[in-house]
Amino acid sequence: MKTAEFARFRPQGFTRLGALGRKSVTGLGAAALVCLLTACGGGAEWNNRDISGLMPPLEFELYSETGAQVTADDFDGQAQLMFFGFTHCPDICPITLGVLAKALDQLGPEAEAVDVLFVGVDPERDQPEVLAEYTDAFGPRFVGLSGTQEQLKALAKRYRVSFSYEDRDATGAYGVNHSSAVYAFDETGKVRLLIDADTGPEAIAADLRRLIREG
Amino acid sequence: MEEFVHFLTPYEFSPTIAGGALLSLVLFGRGAARLREQGRSVGFWRSLAFVVGVLSMYVVMQTQYDYWSQHMFFIHRVQHLVLHHLGPFLVALAVPIEVLGAGLPDRVASGIQRVALSPPFAPLRWMFHQPVLQAVVFVGLIYLWLSPELHFYAMLNIPLYNLMNWSMAIDGLIFWLFMLDPRDPRQAGTLGYGGRVLLLIAIVIPQILIGAxxxxxxxxxYDVYAVCGRLWPLDPVTDQQIGGLTTWIPASMMSVLGLLVVIRRSAQTDRARESAAHPNAKLQASGGTA
Structure with missing residues (x-):
């Protein structure tokens, strides 16, 4: 394990509890475990978190923005980015999708190998035509998906994310609590990265380029 | 009612946990009945402690509570408080080993005993009697699973998540069974009461440090809760602060409760030793007052 990586692992501030000799032992143990899990040591660092093998491969049954029933197989052969949000989202969704759109711009023609799956977890408002209009604003690689509560919950559970609805206000509008995660899958549907929009378009583009080339 | 049924539905059903909880309750019930026939009643409070202890551990692992703990840091900390401190403490308070053994068919019970006392299990028995090791593992597991990087992966990966919860539950049981053992240390070869008091105080300090x-x-x-979504939009730092207080105050209180039980056990042992040393003392005393 490289020192840089180890330093990143060491939580800031925990070192201040350094009077405990135990800390370094557990720290080492944790580092070793994380190391095993992420198969570190091979290849350069990703800008985003490598979660290969930590979660099951992509699988879902939903409806797409054309209204057709789709499964993960329909997106085979493409690298995929999956984000859970809702079309009436005021902040996180448009910001995250905007960063992804910029990253795809930087990829140029290589962006053709990527699909961005926007999973609307608010089916009441995330109807196919609304999804289509919403995702078109970000570019041709963006696909809107949604489904029944059961289908959405199964997918959310598979990737250990949550979503829930807030109370309606006087106008009937309501917020939806959802995750900020962007999961990246390779062309075979294996989970590879957990992308944080805060890393920025350049860092994400670099990771995507590598993901596409490595396959 | 519907909500209650939904709450009781396991988020991630585990036959091992459900079967283990059920089996332990059945064995305890059978054992208690059998001991009562022999004139050695287990009593209401011990039975209650066992049932509440087992059920509390079951509830935090096999209901929707498990889902909540995956999506809110402080709820996760309460889950570990139950798995590592409260549940095992109650179970150990019930002094369950003999009762569970009595609940098993005799041949199975003696078989298990033979295996447990066989040479391959010697290292495990040795570890069970190492107070310093017990304390290091008890505190070490708390620090280990709270390392932010490992915590992140544990919340994403199901096998690692299960390993985390199992390790807390099993270590909690071993630790509290060791600390609250009611047998006379001189006869059983266990750690003396003074040593236990020191140990209970020693484990409080690192728990206060990390909790504070x-x-x-x-x-x-702990970014993972933002990444995967919180149950409701609680500020991450607030969530972490409540979680920290949970790791600090109730966890330390369990050591105080442990101290009280150890002191009580010590007094009981003293009385037992005294009456063993002067078998007639009690009779004479009661004879004198009559």
């Missing part, structure tokens, strides 16, 4: 650190921290260390 999280409780006063102004930066969010």
């Amino acid at each position: 650190y999280l409780g006063f921290s102004q930066e969010s260390l």
